[in-house]
Amino acid sequence: MVPYHYAERKRELSPTRPAIRNDGSGSEPAVEPVAATRHRDVRLGFLIHDVSRMRRSAFDRLMRPLGVTRAQWWVIAHLSRQDGMTQIQLADIMDVGKASLGTIVDRLETAGLVERRPDPVDGRAKRVFMTRKSRQLLKTMQDFERVFNARILRRLSDAERNALVRMLSLIRADLVGFAEEGTGSGPGRPAGGEPRPRSRRRR
Known part of the structure; x- marks a missing residue:
């Protein structure tokens, strides 16, 4: 299967053909509005995915000289907010397993970037705190x-950036709602998540 962005690029570089009508003149039928909408929405989904993937990859390269991995600087970023x-809270926020998160925190603690302390209420739980070293690292990261950000957003005006934040926030809110529905909707399920009754086959 040809990756979407390669197919899209090939289509953009290919010569434009004259629009064809369904009148027997030998021209291709014009794109149906529904098909055009579907194509646009699919392309938008791929663009969102590609931009996210490429931004993560580029930022990883940017952080590499600092000696931290994506998961490690992500922990530091979350701790800077809370x-x-x-x-357990960190694992939930980062959507990783408790064991994986424990390994990340172990390495950060060995590097002197975080400190574990017992929870004052629940002695079995450990709370993770930033250190002076990680705060200095955070300033460099910022x-x-x-x-x-100035480089990758330089073609967008302030108004366009604000509009993009609003639009992406709306999409994210719907994705959060979709995740909270559990089963969600899909083939064989209506919007409420209840399965449609199956029709009985005639014998």
């Missing part, structure tokens, strides 16, 4: 990120 979270 320091002292438990490992400086790098400002330069990075």
Whole structure:
């Protein structure tokens, strides 16, 4: 199967053919509005996915000289917003397993970037805190990120950036709602998530 962006690029480079009508003149039928809408929405989905993937990859390369992995700087970023979270909270926010999160925190603690402390209420739980070293690292990361964002957003005006934030926030809110539905809707299920009754086959 040809990747979508390659097919899209090939279509953009191919010479434009004259529009054809269904009147027997030998021209191709014009694109149906429904088909055009479907094509646009599919393309939008691929663009969102590609932009997210490419941004993560580029930012990983940017952070590499600092000696931290994506997962490690992601932990530091979350702790900068809410320091002292438990490992379970961090695992839930990052959508990773508890064991995987524990390994990440182990490496950060060995590097002196985080500190574990017992929970004052639940002695079995451990809370994770930033250190002076990780706060200094965070400042460097933020400086790098400002330069990075200025580069990749330079063609968008402030108004366009604000509009993009609003639109992506709407999409994210719907995705959160979709995830909270559990089963969601899909083939064989209506919007409420209840399965449609199956028709009985005649024997």
